[in-house]
Amino acid sequence: MKNIFTKTLLGLALSGLVAGSVFASENNANKHSGPSSNIAWDVPQILFVKNGDPERGKQINTEMMCSACHGKEGIATAKNWPNMAGQKANYTYKMLIDYRDEKRVGTETATLMVRLAKTMTEQQMADIAVYYESLPLPPPSAAKLATKEEVESILPLLTEGDGKRMLPPCLLCHEKGAKGVERDTPALEGQRAEYFRKTMQEYKDGTRHNDIYARMRHIAKVLTDEEINAMAQYFAENGN
Structure with missing residues (x-):
């Protein structure tokens, strides 16, 4: 229980650092005019x-x-x-x-x-x-973007993150089971691997820029293509 609590605190701290640092850089150097989204969740x-x-x-x-x-x-x-x-x-x-x-x-x-x-x-x-x-979340679907070993290697990123790269745990925001949260964090469980990879690449190269505070752009830029492929396969194969 203590380890879980410690990991959660670490994740929250990392999330705050990511949001804060990226928010500043987005204000100073964002090539896209205006806010990334016009939604305000009041x-x-x-x-x-x-x-x-x-x-x-x-x-x-x-x-x-x-x-x-x-x-x-x-x-x-x-x-x-x-x-x-x-x-x-x-x-x-x-x-x-x-x-x-x-x-x-x-x-x-x-x-x-x-x-x-x-x-x-x-x-x-x-x-x-x-x-x-x-509707019920999608069932598992087969994907061939990564080996079993590559998928297993990214599991710590999902639950613990990587402080050296300023990466919070994926499941800190997307929740246990990657079922998403009510505000506006999407469910990833059962998502098509090819679509997940495409989305992350669009965040990575800046084509997609509607993420508030540029959080996903920061994360995608830090992840390797191999890690993105492994995550895509993991979420696709772990459907409802």
């Missing part, structure tokens, strides 16, 4: 998303052709598209707002999502976000 905003209608969201998933890429039950139809089943509603809502406001751009898939999000009302965004969260 109580009215949280309640608005929470009160979305999942039944209406299910209809939107079909009517707006979301299911063509993300599947009827939130399981993506292609490797480079994310599974949405079980994804935290606040995270999905934030992504749609970011697409609408062109805070997440720079790729072909982002261009498609920007066009779609601009046609949606915020109520529709909340409805489909709540619908996806109501």
